[in-house]
Amino acid sequence: MRAVVYRETGPSSVLQVVERDLPEPGPGEVRVRVVRAGVNPTDWKFRAGMMSGYAEVTPGHDGAGVVDAVGDGVSGFAVGDRVWLVLAQHGRAHGTAAEHTVQPAANVVPLPEGVDFDLGASIGVPAVTAHRALTASEFGPARLGPGALDGRVVLVAGGAGAVGNAAVQLARWAGATVVATVSSDEKGALAVAAGAHHTVNYTVGDPADAIRTFAPDGVDIAVEVAPAQNVDLDLDVVKVHGLVSIYANNGGDQMTMPLRAAFGKNLRFQFVILYTLDPGLLRAAVDDVGAAVADGALRVGDAAGLPLHHYPLEETAAAHDAVEGGVVGKVLIDVTD
Known part of the structure; x- marks a missing residue:
């Protein structure tokens, strides 16, 4: 699979697109084929030097895609389910800027019928x-x-x-x-x-x-x-x-x-910061955000006041630069079809 990685912190030029083996989900984990990945300020700040401790990092907390493998002990998800992701790179080396990501089931949330992947990849951290x-x-x-x-x-x-x-x-x-x-x-x-x-x-x-x-x-x-x-x-x-x-x-x-x-x-x-938020508060927020999405109360795009800016996976560095530069709207990476 294709993945964006960096092995040292620094400017966006440290990001590279590489080929990596397809990861397998372990017990309690779900593998998602990522369609869209969202870019947040934390992504470029981590890459620029706020995060270390891993030999190789794939950035990205937010994303949306399709479940394509389920580990032992996981209930509530099946291959083919459309989902969105939250805090996908928190406490982990590999996030959403890759064709596949393996996540704890708690980081994976059902995407309501009729809701597109652009919205799914935009709602996590924000x-x-x-x-x-x-x-x-x-x-x-x-x-x-x-x-x-x-x-x-x-x-x-x-x-x-x-x-x-x-x-x-x-x-x-x-x-x-x-x-x-x-x-x-x-x-x-x-x-x-x-x-x-x-x-x-x-x-x-x-x-x-x-x-x-x-x-x-x-x-x-x-x-x-x-x-x-x-x-x-x-x-x-x-x-x-x-x-x-x-x-x-x-x-x-x-x-x-x-x-x-x-x-x-x-x-x-x-x-307010999500990384140390009590798990119960985080789950309540995820559930309520999901309900708002299902109600049509959360939207993206020009008509919702949040213009979308799409970049291919190969231009993840430019996507990071756009967010760091203060672009108005939401930056998304088109990972797979």
Whole structure:
């Protein structure tokens, strides 16, 4: 089989397409013929130097394809099943940028009938992260579904990004009023296509005033991508007993905040990363994301505010470069037919 590998960390030029033996699933494992692989920022960051310890790595946490072998002790999957994958390279050397990948059955999720592989390869890290960001408050629901966020106002920072797009769609599915911040009118149009009720261009005027135009009592949840830059805004617009869910460090690695403002509102700051997430929370997120997909509440493509950018397996390096360069939309690798 063809696989993309790197044997040392560094720029995208360390990626190579090689031929490898077809892997066999062991007990509790499933082999998937990968049709599409998704590329996330973690993929290029791991490749650039955040991850070591393996002689050879195949990148890729997200993907979708068809089950073509099942190991002993696996129930619920059969050859021919269409599936999507989550955290496929976490704690493992080989992820989804290959024609086949062997995964623990817990990383393999049924893809509902009629849902294409583009969507299946796009929902892993972004949608599961967005789910956790929306459910991390002890004052809010632990699960998402229609009606779970009725009456709530959710602020999504960076509503045109992949996680932001998923957060907008999931929050709207759950019944929230969604306000998204963006840096341009073009990105505002993408956030509206995703389902945002209102958008705020944070480069024009005072974003806090603009947010309060749509949420005069403040917001219940802020899904935050740039805490170092936005902490004062979050402290201003989030309600008493509100939640600030931080899933990235865009714009700076150090966050400084006035403590009294957070004390005064009894705010909760929840940091979100999937790799150390409690397995029960991860499973709840995967199940809810699957339900949203089945309901048609999660979509990709221009009409959903998430343009798709396809690359063949041989151009995985260019796909990594596109994500590292901040391309707007979702980058996918076309692995097999």
